[in-house]
Amino acid sequence: MRVGVPKEIKSDEYRVAMMPVGAETLTKAGHEVLVEAHAGVGSGFPDEDYAKAGAKIVATAAEVFEHSELIVKVKEPQPAEIGMFRPGQIVFTYFHFAASQELTQACLESGIVAIAYETIKDKKGSLPLLTPMSEIAGKMSIQEGAKYLEKPMMGRGILLGGVPGVAPAHVVVLGGGIVGTNAAKVAAGLGANVMIMDINLDRLRYLDDVMPANVHTLYSDAHTVREQIRQADLVVGAVLIPGAKAPRLVTRQDLVSMKNGAVIVDVAIDQGGCIETARPTTHASPTYVVEGVVHYCVTNMPGAVGRTSTIALCNATLPYALKIANKGYEKAAAEDVGFAEGINLVNSRVTNPAVAESLHLQCQPLRSKGAA
Secondary structure, eight states, X not given: OEEEEOOOOSTTOOOOSOOHHHHHHHHXXXXXXXXXXXXTGGGTOOHHHHHHTTOEEESOHHHHHHHOSEEEOSSOOOHHHHTTOOTTOEEEEOOOXXXXXXXXXXXXXXXXXXXXXXXXXOTTSOOTTTHHHHHHHHHHHXXXXXXXXXXXXXXXXXXXXXXXXXXXXXXXXXXXXHHHHHHHHHHHHTTOEEEEEESOHHHHHHHHHHSOTTEEEEEOOXXXXXXXXXXXXXXXXXXXXXXXXXXXXXXXXXXXXXXXTOEEEEGGGGGTOSBTTOOOBOSSSOEEEETTEEEEOBTTGGGGGHHXXXXXXXXXXXHHHHHHHHHHHHHHXXXXXXXXXXXEEETTEEOOHHHHHHHTOOBOOTTGGGOO
């Protein structure tokens, strides 16, 4: 199979979808790898490394898309990229369809096979291709939140961990999954007072056992969320329903009760956000203020640490890219039901139930009409 790796074009995106070792692995397996010139530079991988690994360096994205059967990317396709898709072409990347009717419709019309990193499951029911970026985003949420609590950044002028004689910041983490756990660990390590909230009591019991003493667990209901955000200096939105739009846990009216200069980091923004007032932002213009509360809603947070993110992502995605190239997506899906859940669109139809439900579209299961 001919595998293409284009340069990412989303604003301030420095990751690349394949490292040179991935090109070498695929090439040794009998596949051809096309890499757009300078695709890996933002992550510290020059063209020469790919060429030595057996990849062919091509000058433009158009050449990658025109000649490749499988496109491996990092972020959701941008309009210019969608215009280069071909019917039946396999695109393997983060899509987050539930957050964008427009993106979903454009990809449906293109006729591609859309395989989404964020909905593939492993044998334990976990999300192996979302986990590494969730770990990074969770840690970064505190790093960014601490920065934007500074007064020159329109924050309250709060040091997250305080100092002797001065109370630390009050941090509220909405969601006890991978993002929330990593956020709570970092915030606790900096000395903040941390409240982590979830609706899964078993998860809360686990977190209560493993977290340091300055992390406290709370069951997440509407009243408790409102009570906690009133006290919060920093709120991290870390909820996830795989493939579906994030639930709204904080309304605009709730913001009125928050402290002036408090900060919200909505990591769930890729799936539409769990804060009513959240809207996508970029690394170039990451924040805005609503009701006196600073909002940080960057949709590609891990892109800022491209080297770390690329290595972590590619460690997880390469085995799946190799599986698609070796077997084709249909056979791979027939053999692995967790991989099959990653197939969101096939031949202009939605095959993932959560995506279909979120966007009020008809779901046609993967195995219908002769598909795998």
